[in-house]
Amino acid sequence: MQIGNMGTKQQNRFIFNLEAATLAVLAVCTSSTLCLAAPNVAADKKPAETKDSKDGKETKTEEKTKKENLVKEYRIGAEPAADQIVSLTPEKLVDQANSYLNKNVRFNATFYAYSNLALDYKPLMRSHTTHLSFLVKRNNSQVPLSELKLAMSIPKDERGPESKFLQDLREGDQIEVIGKVAGLPLDEPWVDVIKLKRTKAVSEDKKSGDQAAH
Numbered sequence: 001m002q003i004g005n006m007g008t009k010q011q012n013r014f015i016f017n018l019e020a021a022t023l024a025v026l027a028v029c030t031s032s033t034l035c036l037a038a039p040n041v042a043a044d045k046k047p048a049e050t051k052d053s054k055d056g057k058e059t060k061t062e063e064k065t066k067k068e069n070l071v072k073e074y075r076i077g078a079e080p081a082a083d084q085i086v087s088l089t090p091e092k093l094v095d096q097a098n099s100y101l102n103k104n105v106r107f108n109a110t111f112y113a114y115s116n117l118a119l120d121y122k123p124l125m126r127s128h129t130t131h132l133s134f135l136v137k138r139n140n141s142q143v144p145l146s147e148l149k150l151a152m153s154i155p156k157d158e159r160g161p162e163s164k165f166l167q168d169l170r171e172g173d174q175i176e177v178i179g180k181v182a183g184l185p186l187d188e189p190w191v192d193v194i195k196l197k198r199t200k201a202v203s204e205d206k207k208s209g210d211q212a213a214h
Helices: 008-070 090-095 161-168 202-213
Strands: 073-075 085-087 104-115 131-136 149-153 174-183 190-200
Touching: 073 161, 090 104, 104 190, 149 174
Parallel strands: 085 104, 149 190
Antiparallel strands: 073 190, 104 131, 104 174, 131 149, 174 190
């Protein structure tokens, strides 16, 4: 039907219906747009939550790293009470080993290096698969005190802060050792280390020396 063949009333009614239909279509489009917009808002929000979660994870990682940096010792089991520990020098322990058998001892020394000296010896077996051994230097010397046998359990977590602490030990670091004299094979003290603590890193000594030079 053509508009030209319509009467005035018919034309007015047609135009009214057309406008009404147009408004209805616009209303539907508007509603659809709003409906489609809602998921987009949620979608926009989701990445923000993921980012927050990621940031939280990064924070935990940073806290873990901070904790690892603060670790300055490795302890195996409970530390004996102070009145049950004899403080002495490594040299005295070697010279008077018989006096300290089965006793808890404490001494300060200079870390030299890891070794296998106290491992896999049948009379006092400490397997290399479960234990570490290390040497300390003689007092005022660069020579290791090989008569002193030191062994300790390997940390269970090979990626944990204690393992990282042990890996970071370097020749020249000042350490404190607490352990029990477990035996005297070859008339030498074999000590099961209970606690190994770094009291001063060699890098700090070098830094102090550089500052003094300036």
